[in-house]
Amino acid sequence: MSSLKRRQFLQFAGSTLATLGLSQHDFFRQADRYGRVLAQDNPRRKLALLVGIEYANDPKVSPLPGCITDLELQWHLLVHRFGFNPKDIYVLADRQPNFLDRPPLPPTRENIFQAFNEYLIRQAKSDDTVVFHFSGHGGLVLDERSKTRLFTVKNRTVDGTILPSDHYSNADPKRVQDIMGRSIFLLTDQLQTDTVSIILDSCHSGAGTRGGNLIYRVAGSRTSEELDRPTDAELQYQEQKLREKNLDELDFAKLREKNAKGIAIGSANYTELAMDQKFDNDRFRAGAFTYLLTRYLWQMPTDESLNQMFDKLRMATAIASVDQVPEYLVNPDRAAKQPIYFVNTQTPWADAVIRKISDNSEIEFWLGGISAFSLEQNSKGSIFSVINVDQQEVAQITQTRRDRLFGYGTLTSGSKDAIKPGALLREVIQGIDPKPVLKLSIDDSLGKDKADAQTALEQLSFVKLVPISQASYVLGRMTLQYQTQSKQQKFPFIPNLNQIGLFTADGLRPVENSFRSEGTIEKIISGLSQNLKSVLAKQILKTITGEDIATQNPKFNIKTEILTLEGKALGGTNIKRFQEKSLVQLQLTNRDRTNLYAAVIAINSDSTLSFLHPSSADASESAALVEQGTSVKTVEVKLLPPAGFVEVLTIASTSPIRKALLALQRVAIDNRLTNGRSAIPTSGDASLNVIGDLLADLDQNTRRSIAVIPSVSGVNKTQFSSSTMIVEVVQAQ
CATH class of the missing domain: 3.40.50.1460 (Rossmann fold)
Structure with a gap:
């Protein structure tokens, strides 16, 4: 401070x-x-x-x-x-x-x-x-x-x-x-x-x-x-x-x-x-x-x-x-x-801890380390390693159900002696709903348009209408009350009065680029469908990576740096700041013991995803590969739009992510991105397709090595890693 x-x-x-x-x-x-x-x-x-x-x-x-x-x-x-x-x-x-x-x-x-x-x-x-x-x-x-x-x-x-x-x-x-x-x-x-x-x-x-x-x-x-x-x-x-x-x-x-x-x-x-x-x-x-x-x-x-x-x-x-x-x-x-x-920590990092074992051998554990994004999907099918003080796996537990922060499961491999209160758990297989939906609520501020809005939204298969207490986002009108509240909270984006768009359910923060005022409510929702898909794509990505806090606890030793055009790295843990439309490069360095396939994705405040690596129309397997002991630099890119915070997410996998790269390549070709100074922006259908294919890739790679129940998509945390940094884009002076 x-x-x-x-x-x-x-x-x-x-x-x-x-x-x-x-x-x-x-x-x-x-x-x-x-x-x-x-x-x-x-x-x-x-x-x-x-x-x-x-x-x-x-x-x-x-x-x-x-x-x-x-x-x-x-x-x-x-x-x-x-x-x-x-x-x-x-x-x-x-x-x-x-x-x-x-x-x-x-x-x-x-x-x-x-x-x-x-x-x-x-x-x-x-x-x-x-x-x-x-x-x-x-x-x-x-x-x-x-x-x-x-x-x-x-x-x-x-x-x-x-x-x-x-x-x-x-x-x-x-x-x-x-x-x-x-x-x-x-x-x-x-x-x-x-x-x-x-x-x-x-x-x-x-x-x-x-x-x-x-x-x-x-x-x-x-x-x-x-x-x-x-x-x-x-x-x-x-x-x-x-x-x-x-x-x-x-x-x-x-x-x-x-x-x-x-x-x-x-x-x-x-x-x-x-x-x-x-x-x-x-x-x-x-x-x-x-x-x-x-x-x-x-x-x-x-x-x-x-x-x-x-x-x-x-x-x-x-x-x-x-x-x-x-x-x-x-x-x-x-x-x-x-x-x-x-006080220094006395035990290794963990996702959960065993609380008790019931008479029928059901194991109860406390999910204190699981991310908020992952928690909503984590009801069954996830697999946890029981680790000892040397951080070695001694048993595995498959989760069968969950109640709030309590997980319940059964021993599926390893030593029964390791299953005791206080034993630490790490999630190795994350079970995710293979067909996630965006949970949306309709606000009373829509007034007489509320019924028509419900009818229009019910036609969207990827949207589920729920009460506001269960929603991630709210469809509503910018009223004088909401505008006053937004100003009091000093939100960076405040729509005009009577415009209709998306608010976050927590805090009613307006989502940038989602507000419209022209046409019928049906026409507005039709235009909003691409925004809704972008928001869902972001949620799937955050669920996969579990990145709701900057833990800096990746499984693989791969480092992402943002370089100025003079080649200077902006280090440290503080938020990096750039003027809008600045040209920068990203450098990925693989210090791990194995080759890794990597992607770097920028998440904007309006949920638009921009792929910084691979960063050209050649989104091929070789373009995503960062070999052991080497560094890869991207071409120069404009680090993102108008002023605001941008999350830069690095994901790495020991196995190729072919489907996602092919989808990304189609986006690049469709957008005719031929110059080397652009990231690959995706929104709407494009972003949902790319992230959906990424989940399919990870599930396929997981099932090659371990049995996962059919009703979930599995993400093998031993084959997949993520880390994040925050960039603040400020207005040019």
């Missing part, structure tokens, strides 16, 4: 991390202290307090159905990847998580304070590590006693809060039982250890509204000019702790500037809203940030520092077009070089 952005991030109370009431001085002044403490590679004990609140029966705020899923995601990750003892993880929740055999205590204000004191403050020693994770609503309250003005609204000092389950139980409607940042600081200050990670999947800006399938984790009533006030109990707790430390308010303000502990991770910055998002056709919900973070950490092949990890997480939000960029605060020279939780 640049120094300017860091100042902005801290000055506005909308930041998730405002809850902690931290300033940049908290971190910069403690560099030497952190350097000594963080050098400890093996903390003696690892303690965690997980708090999740769904507010299901609370009429005052929006329910958040994903907050307990967040705790489940964190618990399985901490236990099975980072080596936390389950006995050292304490949980407060308003619904029973799947990893507990009895209901937890409710996350009331009193219980949160008591748990922090009993399980963290009294137990953590100086060389221990501590994790506090909160998923729920955030808010703001007046902070009239504060002697610092780090956070103000309408020139009034405020403090960020987290909302316990009984936040509105007080008799005074303007007094809330929120837990203020001042109190959280006082709690963390009592810890003997400095290796503290505070993770907050909540937000403090905007209103508690919905956009499509999204629910935002903020209490809407907290955004009015008449801000709530904290309870007497909250203020008395703070006064008591200040007396114990013999501090007045001025001294306390100085303490907060000098003595912050550990790392604070926020799910969004001050301009954004933290999302409670639906996954798997609305079979479950989770915090968009927590799901992204935990899945990334399951897939991370080697330990990374915080700054390395956050570079890639920010890339991932660009890939997913999510308007929520996670942030963290910590000393950049020392602590940012440490791994998350201040």
Whole structure:
């Protein structure tokens, strides 16, 4: 984060991390202290307090159905990847998580304070590590006693809060039982250890509204000019702790500037809203940030520092077009070089972990590392390797069914002794629906055109009409309300009023180049059919590759670089930036032990696919081949259209992908691409045919080596690999 952005991030109370009431001085002044403490590679004990609140029966705020899923995601990750003892993880929740055999205590204000004191403050020693994770609503309250003005609204000092389950139980409607940042600081200050990670999947800006399938984790009533006030109990707790430390308010303000502990991770910055998002056709919900973070950490092949990890997480939000960029605060020279939780991973990367074995030998496993795109297709037919500590396969499990993030299967080969709770799994064969469809919902904004739109869409065999909760995209009209919402969210593309086109179901983001206004609804949908096919082609491609986050965990050692015309490579993990219409080259280097067939595909914001390699009409097998130990450069290409983010996806296979290349060759010939400065653009039928043939190639290659059930297409992950990078195309000056 640049120094300017860091100042902005801290000055506005909308930041998730405002809850902690931290300033940049908290971190910069403690560099030497952190350097000594963080050098400890093996903390003696690892303690965690997980708090999740769904507010299901609370009429005052929006329910958040994903907050307990967040705790489940964190618990399985901490236990099975980072080596936390389950006995050292304490949980407060308003619904029973799947990893507990009895209901937890409710996350009331009193219980949160008591748990922090009993399980963290009294137990953590100086060389221990501590994790506090909160998923729920955030808010703001007046902070009239504060002697610092780090956070103000309408020139009034405020403090960020987290909302316990009984936040509105007080008799005074303007007094809330929120837990203020001042109190959280006082709690963390009592810890003997400095290796503290505070993770907050909540937000403090905007209103508690919905956009499509999204629910935002903020209490809407907290955004009015008449801000709530904290309870007497909250203020008395703070006064008591200040007396114990013999501090007045001025001294306390100085303490907060000098003595912050550990790392604070926020799910969004001050301009954004933290999302409670639906996954798997609305079979479950989770915090968009927590799901992204935990899945990334399951897939991370080697330990990374915080700054390395956050570079890639920010890339991932660009890939997913999510308007929520996670942030963290910590000393950049020392602590940012440490791994998350201040703990190295204890086990190899994985896609899943075995939970239990039933009496009928059915195996239950937790699919915490599977991509969101793959999850929707992954119901049966997928095959998982059981791996040992040396990452060797010792058995195989074939998945027979799935319920949300729980997979169920049977042992099909290998040792029965290897099938035990805690054993790690990697997906080797991905089962995919051979005839995927685009799940689409029709918005009420179409009004009298809605019935005719349904009739027209039902004629498209590749489209399935579903409720918005199960949809990936929505067909609707750009109303004044949607236009205002788009401007508030600062979407890069905002159609004109009354135009009809596609929105994403999550967040109602308009899809570029899909909006039309002329003709009948039937004519508009006829014109949109090519856009719908492009969107479906992109979804199939993302399902095949599983690239919904920038894991950088390819199976093969093939590297893709973008070169300037001077031959300079743009390296690093940060997003690469080019002016629009820039001419560049791609260089593919095969450092693996075998020859590979490779394709590089650019995915634009409107779902148009452009093939950067092979990049000419000679889309033959030899053109796709990158021999072992060699590099291949593409011809010069224009790296893509108007300003915006472009995802560049590299796929590699040990077997030829003949059908896809033949389809690509037909596209090139049809488009008469004879000059060497063009990528091969595909959309509509063309893109659907090429990606459909790619899936057929991979299925055929898979079935040569292993038995796959007839009802799915199989993708052999040992023969196929993918990796991704993000390019930002900016307007020419």
